Amino acid sequence: MSKVLEYSPTKTIEQQLREERFRDEVLDHNITVSMGPQHPSTHGVLRLEIELDGETVVKTIPDIGYLHTGMEKIMEYKKYQQNIVITDRMDYLNPMGNNLGYIMCVEKLLGITDEIPERAKVIRVMLTELQRIASHMVWLGTHALDIGAMSVFFYCFREREKILNIYEAICGGRMTVSFFRVGGLPYDIPEFVPKMVRDFCDGFPSAVDEYETLLAGNKIFQSRTRGVGVISAEDAIQWALTGPSLRGSGIDFDVRRYDPYCGYETYDFDVPTELDGDVWARFRVRMRELRESLKIVRQAVDRLKPGSVKVDSPKIALPEREIMKSQMDALIHHFLLAGLGFEVPPGEAYHAIEGSKGELGFYIVSDGSERPYRVHVRGPSFVNLQALPSMAQGYLIADVVAIIGSLDIVLGEIDR
Amino acid sequence: MSDKKESEIYAPSSSDSRLKATDASAYIEGRFSDAVEEVKQQHGEVSVYVKREKLLEVCTFLRDDPKLRFNMLSDLTGFDRGVDESPRFEVIYQLLSLQNRCRLRLKVRLDEEDCRVSTVSNIWKTANWHERETYDLLGIEFDGHPDLRKILTPEDLEGHPLRKDFPLRGY
Numbered sequence: 001m002s003k004v005l006e007y008s009p010t011k012t013i014e015q016q017l018r019e020e021r022f023r024d025e026v027l028d029h030n031i032t033v034s035m036g037p038q039h040p041s042t043h044g045v046l047r048l049e050i051e052l053d054g055e056t057v058v059k060t061i062p063d064i065g066y067l068h069t070g071m072e073k074i075m076e077y078k079k080y081q082q083n084i085v086i087t088d089r090m091d092y093l094n095p096m097g098n099n100l101g102y103i104m105c106v107e108k109l110l111g112i113t114d115e116i117p118e119r120a121k122v123i124r125v126m127l128t129e130l131q132r133i134a135s136h137m138v139w140l141g142t143h144a145l146d147i148g149a150m151s152v153f154f155y156c157f158r159e160r161e162k163i164l165n166i167y168e169a170i171c172g173g174r175m176t177v178s179f180f181r182v183g184g185l186p187y188d189i190p191e192f193v194p195k196m197v198r199d200f201c202d203g204f205p206s207a208v209d210e211y212e213t214l215l216a217g218n219k220i221f222q223s224r225t226r227g228v229g230v231i232s233a234e235d236a237i238q239w240a241l242t243g244p245s246l247r248g249s250g251i252d253f254d255v256r257r258y259d260p261y262c263g264y265e266t267y268d269f270d271v272p273t274e275l276d277g278d279v280w281a282r283f284r285v286r287m288r289e290l291r292e293s294l295k296i297v298r299q300a301v302d303r304l305k306p307g308s309v310k311v312d313s314p315k316i317a318l319p320e321r322e323i324m325k326s327q328m329d330a331l332i333h334h335f336l337l338a339g340l341g342f343e344v345p346p347g348e349a350y351h352a353i354e355g356s357k358g359e360l361g362f363y364i365v366s367d368g369s370e371r372p373y374r375v376h377v378r379g380p381s382f383v384n385l386q387a388l389p390s391m392a393q394g395y396l397i398a399d400v401v402a403i404i405g406s407l408d409i410v411l412g413e414i415d416r
Numbered sequence: 417m418s419d420k421k422e423s424e425i426y427a428p429s430s431s432d433s434r435l436k437a438t439d440a441s442a443y444i445e446g447r448f449s450d451a452v453e454e455v456k457q458q459h460g461e462v463s464v465y466v467k468r469e470k471l472l473e474v475c476t477f478l479r480d481d482p483k484l485r486f487n488m489l490s491d492l493t494g495f496d497r498g499v500d501e502s503p504r505f506e507v508i509y510q511l512l513s514l515q516n517r518c519r520l521r522l523k524v525r526l527d528e529e530d531c532r533v534s535t536v537s538n539i540w541k542t543a544n545w546h547e548r549e550t551y552d553l554l555g556i557e558f559d560g561h562p563d564l565r566k567i568l569t570p571e572d573l574e575g576h577p578l579r580k581d582f583p584l585r586g587y
Contacts (some may be wrong), residue, residue, distance in 0.1 A: 019482060064568065065567060068568040068569060072578060074584070076585055239541050239542050240489055240542035253539065258517045259517070289529050347459065350461060350491070350521065361491055374495040374578075378490060378493075382545065386544065416568075
């Protein structure tokens with residue numbers, strides 16, 4: 001554009017533009033804005049190409065792949081037990097869930113799903129539900145931060161810290177835990193952990209009340225979220241949304257209910273749904289889920305009975321350290337398992353669990369060797385993000401930020 | 417705003433009237449005897465191999481039939497069975513019926529020389545990105561796809577990383 005507007009305090013810019021015949025070029029054309037990949041509200045390296053008419057979104061084109069590290073390819077070259085470490089790095093806010101989905105799929109291929117000891121199952125449920133709470137804490141903090149409520153972030157990280165401390169006490173890792181193993185757990189949790197979990201459970205309800213007071217009753221928060229980013233139940237199914245994003249549209253689909261694993265059918269919990277399908281509905285669903293997850297954690301702690309935490313199969317689970325040092329055959333098993341891994345019978349399996357963001361599915365093809373032939377991850381963030389253009393259309397550009405927050409995406413899982 | 421009626425459609429039916437994956441596969445085998453190549457069952461999961469030409473017909477039926485209603489496509493992916501294998505590729509569709517609470521896996525076999533299959537993104541919108549990913553990583557083309565571009569790998573990367581002849585390192 002060659003012309004430069006003269007400064008004139010009496011006219012608005014629009015009047016001036018119309019007079020100067022910039023009209024065709026500027027006023028009646030949509031403009032395209034590139035948001036990200038370094039934008040803080042895109043929760044990672046997501047780039048959105050947004051076509052705008054004034055402030056209204058006409059079209060959104062997500063551009064992903066900035067974080068692609070070829071995890072599915074790498075997993076084909078690693079042994080089954082080595083891949084657990086890779087799953088941590090996908091959805092780094094939900095590592096326990098990723099571990100669980102992967103190892104349960106391998107257990108399905110091995111045919112040992114029913115042989116997992118009760119104690120291992122209860123600990124798995126307890127830790128994944130704590131992880132769901134921790135993941136929702138990050139979601140709540142960043143979602144509120146994006147909309148402009150800064151203080152919530154710090155309170156959320158306070159509670160999350162307590163959960164990460166529990167993880168640290170159990171396995172030494174805080175975010176990349178790699179704690180679950182095919183066939184159970186690597187070792188039992190320390191004696192003091194149930195007390196830590198109970199302490200957390202006692203303090204947490206009042207913390208949720210605090211978040212509700214900070215946000216739910218806030219007029220600004222409500223006007224930023226109510227009626228924004230609406231998606232109907234029909235569309236949500238067409239886009240295969242899962243998790244809280246789907247339940248916000250009124251469909252009570254939860255893998256823990258529909259297709260129970262790990263003994264979830266024996267726990268007493270509700271699947272919260274909301275009918276409106278907007279950002280506010282998804283917020284309500286997740287807030288209620290926090291309390292439901294806490295209910296499950298409480299039940300799991302009460303169920304902790306002494307017992308073994310791994311299958312009685314030396315070909316799959318490593319022997320106890322002390323036994324390995326004193327018995328010859330245990331040493332041989334340890335050596336073979338650590339050095340060569342275990343072979344998985346040929347076949348294929350798809351196992352889905354309810355991750356913190358939705359249905360997290362692992363599809364593994366085995367050719368009979370100790371390395372998977374093909375691993376595919378159905379990441380809930382990948383699928384949920386796809387619905388963003390249809391959710392954002394017709395809303396303001398500031399609402400896009402709120403909608404991304406309500407989808408709760410993690411780019412590590414989208415790009416894999 | 418979703419009204420009550422909509423959510424009732426997707427509510428699960430009572431446990432006795434629910435269809436199992438084995439019933440569903442038998443049902444479509446009877447209906448499309450010329451389209452179903454093989455039915456496999458493993459680990460409680462049913463895989464149905466479908467002829468490539470008949471895929472769209474079978475998928476539309478699976479979604480719309482009031483008894484089956486596989487209204488959600490959970491996942492779509494593919495894999496390379498090996499450089500010397502024939503047919504070399506398989507495309508996998510993981511279907512989910514919210515009404516029957518059951519999953520079904522559809523599979524299509526593709527030859528290396530002609531690795532293309534019709535898109536199902538008109539049936540389930542969610543297939544759009546899954547098909548782009550499969551195209552990007554495995555080089556399987558989806559006919560009729562509205563926007564078949566690379567999605568994960570950089571623009572200047574040649575080849576398809578999940579093919580078995582693509583090197584892990586040294587590229």
